Amino acid sequence: MDKLTSMSVFVRVAKAGSFAGGARELGISRAMATKHIMQLEGSLGTRLFNRTTRSLSLTDVGASYLERCQQVLLDVEEMESAVTHLQTEPRGVLKISAPPVIGATHITRAIAQFLKIYPDLTVDLILQSSPGDLIDEGIDVAIYLGALDDTSMVARKLATSSMVVCGSPEYFERYGVPQTPEDLYNHSCLVNWASSPRNKWKFKGEMGCAVINVSGRMQANVADAIRVAAIDGLGLVMLASYVVARDIERGKLVAVLENYTLPPLDIHAVYPHRKYLSAKVRRFLDFLQEWLGPQVMMPGTE
Known part of the structure; x- marks a missing residue:
């Protein structure tokens, strides 16, 4: 008994x-x-x-x-x-892992607003290209971009971002503007090798689908590095709209191949457990999904 x-x-x-x-x-x-x-x-x-x-x-x-x-x-x-x-009430420490670009911008701004609502909560934010080992590192929530590889974790889709191919005005003056995906074979394409597949850019147009094996003079494991290189005229990039939207608005980058559709980028929150989800994690996921929807242009569903 x-x-x-x-x-x-x-x-x-x-x-x-x-x-x-x-x-x-x-x-x-x-x-x-x-x-x-x-x-x-x-x-x-x-x-x-x-x-x-x-x-x-x-x-x-x-x-x-x-x-x-x-x-x-x-x-x-x-x-x-x-x-x-x-x-029932978020409190204690919430440990979050996020990719550098979206983590330092959208996720950080969301966290700042979230902490204003819950004064008994503190956040540890880790910016890293991969989510890491959630259990060993004690991470409550990891923000993950793209297709999910680890099916042992619980994932919640937060939003979807459109993708954009773009380059600087100076680059296009020097090398011309690509009119079709096949034109990219004659251009320097800067690759974010943290995204999969690494060197394959996929397009869908009126004539069907095309997969272009791109190459260029620079690769990096974070989007911001190749974004800066593109602004400096080193080549073209294919990045999420939330990464380059402000640069395009300011004329630092120019979008091309807009008549073609690119596979969107899914944004997920990954966490170790579904059962007995703590209030701090549950409330943050709800808040972040609502926050990211308008921020990244295309809201997702769970």
Whole structure:
């Protein structure tokens, strides 16, 4: 039998002054209440009650044990209440992993707004190209871009971003503007090798689909590096719209091949467990999905 349950039965019987009274308050049979008390006495090796046909009273050991039981049950109740509170109100530390570009911009701005809503919460943000080992590193949520490889983790789709091929005005003045995907064979294409597939850019147009094996003079494992190189005229890039939208607005980059459709980039939140998801993780995921929708232009669904 569960000892905490038996302790609870013991306290009720002692307070009621009878097995029948304690059993009635707990909604169990008198025989079951007696069984719990006998189990406790057996494990303790002593009697807790003096029993007669007309009365029931605590022994000296029973009186001392009653006091301890009440304190233990109160501590358990307070502990469960505290854990339940953690499940309903975000507090403590939320550890988040995110790719450098979206992490330093969109995710950081979302975190700032989220922390204004929940003052008892703090955030540790780790900017890294890969999510890392969530369990070993104690990461609560990892932001993941593109197709998911690790199916052991739980994933929630937050949003989808369109992709853009673009380059600087200076580059196009010097090398010309590509009119079809096949023209890219004659251009320097800067590759973000953190994205898969690394050197294959896919296009869909009126004549069907085309997969271009691009190459250029620079590759990098983060989008921001090749974005800066493109602005400096080193070549063309294919990046998510949220990465280059401001540069295009300011005229630093110019979008090309806009008559073709590019595969969109899915943005997921990845976390280790689905069951008993903490309030801080659950609320942040809800908030982030709502936040990213308009920010990256194409809202996603779970």
